[in-house]
Amino acid sequence: MAYLTCKNLTLGYEGHAIVSDLNFKVGKGDYLCIVGENGTGKSTLIKTLLHLQDAISGEVMAGDGLKAYEVGYLPQQTVVQKDFPATVEEIVLSGTLAKCGWRPFYSKVEKRMAEEKMKKMDVWNLRKSCYRNLSGGQQQRTLLARALCATSKVILLDEPVTGLDPKVTAEFYQVTKDLNEEGIAVIMVSHDVQALTYATHILHMDQRDSFYGTKEEYMNSDKWKLFKNTEEDRIGGEKK
């Protein structure tokens, strides 16, 4: 069974549906890219997958030994979060909180895990630095180290490259690809066509007619043409 299986999911607020009938699954080694126009419910889906919100109908099933707290999450960054007054070390350690239960301190095991993930994400030398003084790329690698403290199975990334320059964006994608090749399932919401390069599967969200399939299937679909044209128009508009 896959880590996550979503069956006939309808999502929305106060009984009002935003997106209906989502069917997809994410298994070990999958890299799922979630795309769709603004307001189609991508962030709402992420909240549902994290059990922060209930679906109107349908099911999210966990399998293959995945526990609810074993999903690492890299949130969409707000201006406030970029200014967060904590050190890199404090932020990465907070990723282990679900494992601490009611214990009000970090054990050696959690500290060792945070050290390992900071080294892996190349922010160990920055551990005493204040998060808000880091570059955008360093901030994202810190948040990725934090997400990896919560899981070695599934990470959820919500528009992780927003605001990063092309070189840092490419480096960040490479890190996610390396993690995926190590066996971690990646679920990434993105507006960036480049993100599709790394995906094995695509979920293109649409109010009633969403697409889910392999990248190859997506590249042969009308949804892909629509997404490509919309993105080209958007990028063209930004350049003017």
Ligand SMILES: Nc1ncnc2c1ncn2[C@@H]1O[C@H](COP(=O)(O)OP(=O)(O)OP(=O)(O)O)[C@@H](O)[C@H]1O
């Ligand atoms: N807490 C909420 N209560 C009511 N409606 C909400 C709430 N949060 C989001 N919405 C609405 O739900 C719809 C989907 O929002 P969501 O943020 O999930 O879309 P999205 O696809 O992630 O958008 P974007 O691409 O702009 O980030 C939008 O119309 C939004 O206004």
